[in-house]
Amino acid sequence: MSPEPVYRPNVSPTEAPPRTSILRWVLTLVLALAVVAxxxxxxxxxxxxxxxxxxxxxxxxxxxxxxxxxxxxxxxxxxxxxxxxxxxxxxxxxxxxxxxxxxxxxxxxxxxxxxxxxxxxxxxxxxxxxxxxxxxxxxxxxxxxxxxxxxxxxxxxxxxWTLAFPKSSDRSSxxxxxxxxxxxxxxxxxxxxxRDLSLAGTLDTLAPEATDGGRYGVGFEFSGWHAKAQVRGSGKAGELLSLKDERLDFPLQLQARAGRVSATAEGVIANPRQLSGVDFKVALRGGSLADLYPLTGIVLPDTPAFATDGHLVGQLKAKQAVWDYKDFTGTIGQSDIAGEVTYTSAEARPRLSGTLRSKLVRLADLGPIVGAKSNNPDKAPRTGKVLPDDPFDTARWDKMDLDLRYTGQRIERPQAVPINSISTHAVLENGLLKLVPLDFGVAGGHFKTQVQMDPRKQPMAVSVRGDVQGLKLSSLFPKVELMKKSLGDVDGGIAVDARGASVAQMAATANGELRLYVRDGVMSQQLLDLAGLNLGSVVVSKLFGQDKEVRLRCALADIPVRDGVAHLRDVKINTDDALVDITGTANLRTEQLDMDVNPKAYELKLFSLRTPLEVKGPFAAPKVGVKPGPLVVRAAAAVAALAVAPGALVLAPITVPGASDNASCAPLLKQGSKAPKAGRPRSVDSPASAAPAKQGAARASNAPVMPAAGESSAGSR
Known part of the structure; x- marks a missing residue:
């Protein structure tokens, strides 16, 4: 049998597989693009x-x-x-x-x-x-x-430097x-x-040995002027500044000085593109806290030289920046300071809040803050005056709000034992300053006050309300306390309204009342000399004799103040020997004393030339003298008695007027415990020579509304 024929497909020699054709086109396209590129x-x-x-x-x-x-x-x-x-x-x-x-x-x-x-x-x-x-x-x-x-x-x-990019409607821009x-x-x-600020500086790459292990890459220096103060500084920064990475911590180190203020800072800036935050260790030094305002916009009082070290953390959102100065410690003068404060930028005024504390405060360091001591080294002292005339700098009070609490554990006076403590809550809002309360722990007692200062009224309106509770006078004077002698316990109150920019101006326009009473103490020339109360020691020695100790039963000072003149309406000192009545005035405008000291013996004396005294002269150097009229009358009577009948002295002694029977401590203490009233007293008239100054005195109707003495802003104690 012949073999079966085999089927063979008729394939055109010009056709190629599809995969080979696609690959060829891809290679051709890549080659073309490469050639184009x-x-x-x-x-x-x-x-x-x-x-x-x-x-x-x-x-x-x-x-x-x-x-x-x-x-x-x-x-x-x-x-x-x-x-x-x-x-x-x-x-x-x-x-x-x-x-x-x-x-x-x-x-x-x-x-x-x-x-x-x-x-x-x-x-x-x-x-x-x-x-x-x-x-x-x-x-x-x-x-x-x-x-x-x-x-x-x-x-x-x-x-x-602000880039205003033109707006475009082309979405394909x-x-x-x-x-x-x-x-x-x-x-x-x-x-x-x-800000009246002009600076110029240079930047350059740091040498490898100056990069602090690769942390910094750029060094810079700058100098210039801020107002009249010269500014100088230098520092280091990171080599590469990322404007895309929002989590980058960009390192920065800075040392700068402007006028009396110097600062060192080291830390990081988070996300420099947005300035979303800073974290720095900051040390500040300066001649006064008030010097920080031109540089920072923070309103602080005039103080002695200061130094602080702390941790500064900032969240720098637009118009809502928040700066926290945490866990800082330092000194103001020779007083220590510590605490934490927060500065918040806001409309219409920024706000400073926080808590401050001191273990030891020297009164001398508080002087410039309360207007009692100038912080200007070029200011000449006032000759023959004792009231401070340095004005409070209130021009910036409406630039910032304030809510600060401060506690000082001890206050120390030179050559005296420490006053116990100080605490205050300072609130500054829309230019109005309130210290509610301002409490001093003084010599085993308390001086509790409330102060309001309103510079929106011109002259500045000032109100002071306060209570004195259980102050032990001897504790203020260490040499007296070492002798285990008591000068007495003081209680009382004060309610005064005034106008003025300084302590001297406020005193010159003061209206109100001051009531103090003292119980159970002793007086002598030696004790008062040890306490530094020289005027009192002279008066006591002239009344009772030198080196004689006098038991103090009680004392009262009821003093209305009208248009800057303090009237000694009812000032009495009750001792075992006599009731001493003090009358007259203390002119706070002219700083002049005009007082009479009238002793009234409780017992008939055989022969005494004790006579009223007069205290006259400026506050800085008053003089004590004997009133000549009563002394001449008594001396003449004594001479006549000796001439006529010397033996009659045994039967008819020459005496001073006897004290009234009802002048005991009970009514004095009852009167002294009455709450004082603010405003212009109507029970006294200012003498013609003490007419109010042109700037006028504060009237009760125009005085700032304050709580009654002994009350807080929330109500009674």
């Missing part, structure tokens, strides 16, 4: 970009909304493979643009001191190639060599993204007219 890169590389400078400058000027010009060579080079990439992107060519002599102008219509915002000697920008397909110019790294930047802000608040910035051999100037 090579040709494009070749053209970009060898093209004379200097011919395109004008076009590039025009495009950038339009994008920035301000003049921009490349006045030097413009060039482009490629890096392949890219050294800074580690993934497949390493094999994507990376173009780098080089430009020299680049000028960025001020906004159109802005007339500044400098003709431009910035001049850069050389710019090198590394671009990402693939984002260009999505119309994004991604500058991964830009290096600025010899940049000279001039930042300015004018008095009307306009500045030359290009966007720009900037990664890291490297600076070298830079210069920076800053002029801020509203």
């Amino acid at each position: 090579v040709m494009g890169i070749t053209w970009l590389t060898w093209n004379d970009w200097n011919r395109s400078r004008a076009w590039v400058s025009a495009q950038v000027s339009e994008a920035l909304g301000r003049p921009f010009a490349i006045r030097g060579p413009l060039d482009l080079e490629w890096e392949w493979p890219q050294q800074r990439e580690t993934t497949w992107r390493r094999w994507v060519p990376g173009p780098t643009v080089h430009a020299q002599d680049v000028l960025i102008g001020n906004p159109t219509g802005y007339e500044g001191r400098a003709p431009h915002l910035a001049h850069i000697g050389q710019v090198s920008a590394d671009l990402a190639l693939l984002p260009l397909l999505g119309r994004t110019i991604d500058i991964r790294r830009v290096a600025l060599a010899e940049p000279d930047v001039r930042l300015e802000r004018q008095k009307d608040g306009r500045d030359n 290009w966007s720009v993204s900037i990664g890291r910035v490297v600076l070298s051999d830079g210069r920076l100037a800053y002029d801020d007219a509203p």
Whole structure:
């Protein structure tokens, strides 16, 4: 049998498998794209970009909304493979643009001191190639060599650094993204007219040994003026500043001095692009806390020299910045200070709140704060005056609100035992200052006061309410207390309204009442001399004799104050020997005393030339003398008695008037315990010579509303 025929398909020799055809087309397309890419890169590389400078400058000027010009060579080079990439992107060519002599102008219509915002000697920008397909110019790294930047802000608040990008309706417009910035051999100037601040500085790459193990890469120095104070400083910063990474902690170290204030800070800035937060260790030194206002905007009182060290944390949201100065310690004068404060930026006024505390406070350090001692070394002292005339600086009180609590565990006076303590709650709101309460623990007792100062009224309206409770006078004087002698316990109260910018002006316009009473004490020339009460020791020695100890049963001082004149309406000292009545005035405006001291013996004396005394003269140096009239009368009577009948002296002694039987301590203490009243007293009249000053005295109707003496702002005790 013949074999069966085999079927063979008829295949055209010109046909090829479909897979081979697709592969060929892909290879052809890749080859074509590669040729185009090579040709494009070749053209970009060898093209004379200097011919395109004008076009590039025009495009950038339009994008920035301000003049921009490349006045030097413009060039482009490629890096392949890219050294800074580690993934497949390493094999994507990376173009780098080089430009020299680049000028960025001020906004159109802005007339500044400098003709431009910035001049850069050389710019090198590394671009990402693939984002260009999505119309994004991604500058991964830009290096600025010899940049000279001039930042300015004018008095009307306009500045030359804010970029106002023109709005475009073209959705396909290009966007720009900037990664890291490297600076070298830079210069920076800053002029801020509203703050009267002018600074100029330099920036440069640090030597390897100065980078603190690579933490820092750039060093800077600056100097200039803030108002009339010279400003100097230096520091270190990170080498690369990321404008994209929001989690970057950019390191910064700073030392600066402006006038009497110096500061050192070291820490990090979180997200430098948004300035979302800072975390620094900060040390401050200065001649007065008030010196911080021009630099920080924080309103603080005038103080002696201060020094603090603490932890500064800030959340820098627009118009809602919050600064916390935590766990700080330091000194003000020779007093210690510690605590934590928070500064919050807000409309219409910022706010400072917190808690402060001291273990030991020297009264001398509190002097400038309460207007009792000038902090100006050039101010000449007042000759022959004792009341402080340094005005409170209230011009800034409406610039910031305040809510601070302060506690001092001990207050120390020179050459005296410590006063127990001080505590206050200071509230400053819309320019009105309240110290409610302001409590002193004094010599085993308490002096509880409430103070309100309102500079919105001119002259400034001041109100003081206070209670004195159980103050032991001897505890104020260590030499007396060592002798285990008591000068008595003091209780009482004060309610005064006044007008004025200083303590002296307030005293000169004061209206109100002061009531004090003393129980169970002793007096003698020696004790009062040891206590430093020289005027009292002279009076006691003239009344009772030198070195004689006198038992004090009680004493009362009921003193109304009208138009700056204190009237000794009812001032009595009750002893075993006599009741001493003191009358007269203390003129707080002229600082002059005019008092009479009238002793009335309880028992008939055989022969006594004890006579009323007069105390006259300035507060700084009063003089005690014997009133001549009563002394002449008694001396004449004694001489006549001796001449007529010497033996009659046994039967008819010459005496001073006897004291009234009802002048005992009970009614005195009852009167002294009455609550004083504020306002202009009607029960006394000011003498013609003590007419009110032109600025006027505070009237009760115009006085700030305050709680009654002994009450807090929330009600009675």
